[in-house]
Amino acid sequence: MFPGPEPADAQVLSRESEIIFQVSSAPAVRPDAGTVSVLENGERRQVLAVDPVADRWRIVIYFDLPASTPEGVEAAATALGEVAERLVGLGDVEVVTSDRIVEVVLEPTRDAGELRQAAAEVAGRAHEAGGLLALRREMKAAAASRSGDPNADGLRTADLLEGFLQELDTLGRQRSSLLESLRTTSWTRGPPRALFLVRDGMDLNADAFAQRLLGGPTPAFERTAVSEQHQQRSLARAVAALGWRVYPLHAAPATAEIADLFPGHRLHSEEFARTSGGRLLTTADELTTALERLPGDGGGGVHTAWQTSATAPRHRATPCVSRSTAGVSTRLHSRFTGPARAPISTAGPGGSERC
Numbered sequence: 608m609f610p611g612p613e614p615a616d617a618q619v620l621s622r623e624s625e626i627i628f629q630v631s632s633a634p635a636v637r638p639d640a641g642t643v644s645v646l647e648n649g650e651r652r653q654v655l656a657v658d659p660v661a662d663r664w665r666i667v668i669y670f671d672l673p674a675s676t677p678e679g680v681e682a683a684a685t686a687l688g689e690v691a692e693r694l695v696g697l698g699d700v701e702v703v704t705s706d707r708i709v710e711v712v713l714e715p716t717r718d719a720g721e722l723r724q725a726a727a728e729v730a731g732r733a734h735e736a737g738g739l740l741a742l743r744r745e746m747k748a749a750a751a752s753r754s755g756d757p758n759a760d761g762l763r764t765a766d767l768l769e770g771f772l773q774e775l776d777t778l779g780r781q782r783s784s785l786l787e788s789l790r791t792t793s794w795t796r797g798p799p800r801a802l803f804l805v806r807d808g809m810d811l812n813a814d815a816f817a818q819r820l821l822g823g824p825t826p827a828f829e830r831t832a833v834s835e836q837h838q839q840r841s842l843a844r845a846v847a848a849l850g851w852r853v854y855p856l857h858a859a860p861a862t863a864e865i866a867d868l869f870p871g872h873r874l875h876s877e878e879f880a881r882t883s884g885g886r887l888l889t890t891a892d893e894l895t896t897a898l899e900r901l902p903g904d905g906g907g908g909v910h911t912a913w914q915t916s917a918t919a920p921r922h923r924a925t926p927c928v929s930r931s932t933a934g935v936s937t938r939l940h941s942r943f944t945g946p947a948r949a950p951i952s953t954a955g956p957g958g959s960e961r962c
Contacts, residue, residue, distance in 0.1 A: 638657045639657045640654040640655065640656060640657055642657075643657050662798050662799055663697065663698035663699065663798055664697045664698030664699075664798055664799050664800065664801055664901065665698055665699060665715070665798045665799070665800040665801075666694060666697065666698050666699065666700045666701070666800075666801050666802075666803070667700075667701045667702075667703060667788075667789070667800075667801075667802050667803070667851075668687055668700065668701070668702045668703065668726075668803045668805070669703045669704075669705065669785065669788070669802060669803065669804050669805065670683070670684070670702075670703065670704045670705065670729055670736075670805045670806075671705050671781050671785065671804065671805065671806035671809075672704055672705060672706045672732075672735050672736040672737075672738065673706060673736070673737075673738030673739055673777050673781060673808075674738075674739055674777075674778070674781055674806035674808055674809040675736040675737070675805055675806045675807055675808045675809075676736060676737055676740055676807055676808040676859060676865065677733040677734055677735075677736045677737050678733070678859040679736070679805060679806075679807035679808060679857060679858060679859040680729065680730070680732075680733040680736040680805060681730045681733035681859070682858035682859040683803075683805040683807075683856045683858040683859075684726045684727070684729040684730035684733070684805075685726070685730055685858075686856070686858050686891045686894055687722075687726050687803065687856075687894075688722070688723045688726030688727060688730070689891070690894060690895060690898060691719040691720075691722040691723045691726065692719045693895070693898045693899075694719075694722060694898065695716065695717045695718065695719045695722060697801075697898065697901055697902065698717075698798065698801075699715035699716065699717055700713070700715065700716055700717075700722050701713060701714060701715045701716075702722070702725040702726065702729065703788060704729060704732070705781060705784045705785065705788070706735065706738075707780070708784075709784050709787075709788050712725045712728060712729060713725035736808070737808055738777060739774055739777060739778075739808055739809050740808045740865075740868065740869075742770050742773055742774050742777075743770075743774070743816070743868040743869070744868065745770055746767050746770040746771065746816075746817075746820060747820065747868065749763045749766050749767045749770070750763070750767055750820035750821070764821065767817070767820060767821070768817070768825070768828060771813055771816075771817050771828060771832075772828075772831070774813055775813060775831055775832065775835050778809065778835055778839070779835060779838065781806075782838060782839060782842050785804075785842065785846075786842055786845055786846065789802070789846060789849055789851055790849065799850070799852070800849075800850050800851045800852065801851070801852050801853075801854065801885075801901060802846065802851045802852065802853045802854065802883075802885075803854050803856050803888075804853055804854065804855045804856065804876075804879070805855075805856050805858075806855070806876075807855075807856075807857040807858075807859065807861075807865075807872060807876070808865070808869065808872070809869060809872060809875070810869040810870065810871035810872045810874070810875050811832075811835070811836045811839055811871060811875050812869075812870060812871040813832045813835075814828060814829040814832035814833065815870075816868075816870075817829075817832075839875070840878070840882075843878065843879045843882040843883065844882055846879075846882075846883060847882050847883035847884070851883060852883050852884050852885045853879055853880050853882070853883040853885040854880060854885045854886065854887075854888055854897055855876035855877075855879055855880050855885075855887050855888065856888050856894065857872075857873065857876065857887065857888070857889045858888075858889070858890075858891070858894075861873075873887065
């Protein structure tokens with residue numbers, strides 16, 4: 608806003624303000640008080656300091672209970688609790704569980720103690736996980752109990768197919784819950800975002816599993832299963848489009864039973880991660896490595912002043928500007944006189960009056 612005429616009785620003071628600006632690439636000359644100039648209504652103002660701006664990550668730890676194994680939930684919660692200090696050092700961390708409803712166990716926090724406590728709480732609820740695992744166990748038992756009697760076997764087959772439909776219904780509900788949760792905390796601009804997704808007890812091969820148990824194709828069911836596969840892949844693309852980098856966490860070793868009931872559980876998680884630029888994590892060491900690499904992974908934000916990438920480094924200039932007690936507004940402009948010039952990105956007032 609351009610200033611209007613200043614009243615005669617206005618008092619002009621001096622105060623600090625902050626301007627956030629970007630340079631188009633890593634500059635050969637370091638932006639500092641000597642290379643950055645600030646003009647207020649065309650008049651040069653003193654620049655007290657120029658500092659790099661580091662983005663903090665927005666981190667969500669999401670436990671999909673029906674689509675996880677109890678062992679996987681407990682192992683993941685324990686592993687995440689052990690790296691709580693590193694997580695909160697990267698950004699604000701939120702812990703969410705999802706079953707039939709989504710529950711925020713921990714609001715976004717920078718407190719490692721609160722994060723460890725929330726992780727321990729979720730670990731204590733690991734017995735609530737495994738809904739899809741229980742369904743596939745029941746379906747396999749129903750298939751194994753067929754005796755050759757057409758009437759009895761027809762009922763068991765109907766029970767088996769009902770179980771598969773329950774599985775697809777659960778997958779659809781959980782898919783919608785995850786997307787809605789992330790949509791409410793996402794915006795086009797803002798900090799980089801990382802999603803640690805715990806769901807190691809599912810796959811997208813329900814149609815193949817049904818054929819294996821029934822000994823033949825089930826065309827009507829297959830069409831429904833393929834539709835859910837497409838929806839899950841669309842979910843991965845939508846999450847990536849919202850700016851989330853996904854790290855599926857399979858912290859518990861896969862047992863022979865999991866490999867038998869969910870033969871594609873790793874493949875789906877790998878695909879989900881790859882869509883967003885993340886990766887599947889299966890050990891505590893891989894989790895630690897991912898957190899170490901996270902600040903340099905980009906993700907939509909700038910993390911160091913000298914990063915060379917398509918996203919330009921940002922800096923904060925703190926100039927002295929005039930302030931009228933009559934409430935007259937001013938317009939600020941910044942100029943970097945090094946080899947890489949760039950316009951101001953955003954400006955905002957500061958609070959100190961030590962100029």
